[in-house]
Amino acid sequence: MCNIFDAAKQMQEKAWSVIEETSVVNHWSSIGATINLVGSLKTGLLINNRDIDFHIYTSPFKLSDSFLAMSKLAESKRIKSVSYSNLLESEDKCIEWHAIYEDQDGDSWKMDMIHILNESPFAGYFENVADRILKVLTPETRKAILRIKNAVPDDREVMSIQIYKAVIEDGIRDLDSFWRWEKKNPSEGIITWVP
Structure with missing residues (x-):
């Protein structure tokens, strides 16, 4: 049986292959967005929860751009579902996108893409949290x-x-x-x- 670090490494390698196969970074970059990896994959602490988290920023923010990037992502035959929540009027000031990707082994991965307004109190916040965790x-x-x-x-x-x-x-x-x-x-x- 492999050790805990090997198990985490294998899971993270699979996560990176999901990112590559979906071209998620390219789809968001194509609308001029900055897309930042956050969460467990960013910190190297992904192990058993197939969840990939991104925080995304555009200037200016256009809702239609957000839908355009997601429509490109949804063209992948492995994307099985997409959901959307409009939290622009809430404290979060963001659009939440959640996509389910099914890999070659039939395992489902959740991709969380949070498109955040630059004036949100959480703009850049979780990127800082991930950096601090990595440091300590x-x-x-x-x-x-x-x-x-x-x-x-x-x-x-x-x-x-x-x-x-x-x-x-x-x-x-x-x-x-x-x-x-x-x-x-x-x-x-x-x-x-x-x-």
């Missing part, structure tokens, strides 16, 4: 995070940022300890922790 990770904390993430049951939803905070800030090193930590540290909505 050690081999020990990386291993603890990957082991906890890999042990979370499929039917239990946990935000990765909670695990990062528990491990990096509070020294949590295993799943049972994490469950106890989570009870004492409930969260609702967007978590704004930065290491």
Whole structure:
């Protein structure tokens, strides 16, 4: 059986092949967008959740451009569904796109593409969070995070940022300890922790 780092590496290599096969970066770049990888793949902490996260910016913002980029992505025969939420009038000031991609093995990958207005309070925020996590990770904390993430049951939803905070800030090193930590540290909505 491969070790936790090998398992993460294999999953991340598959994620990169999804990005390459869909040409998602090119589709957004074709409308003049800046597309930034964020989340678990950016930090090297993707292991068992087939989820790829991008934050996208255009200047000026045009809703029709967002639809144009997504229409190009949707031309891929492996894109099985696309959903859209308009949060332009909310605090987030963004358009959320979610696409489901089915790989050659029949596994589904969720691609989250958040098209953010430049005046959103979250513009650039999660890019900074990912950079900070990368700076403070050690081999020990990386291993603890990957082991906890890999042990979370499929039917239990946990935000990765909670695990990062528990491990990096509070020294949590295993799943049972994490469950106890989570009870004492409930969260609702967007978590704004930065290491």
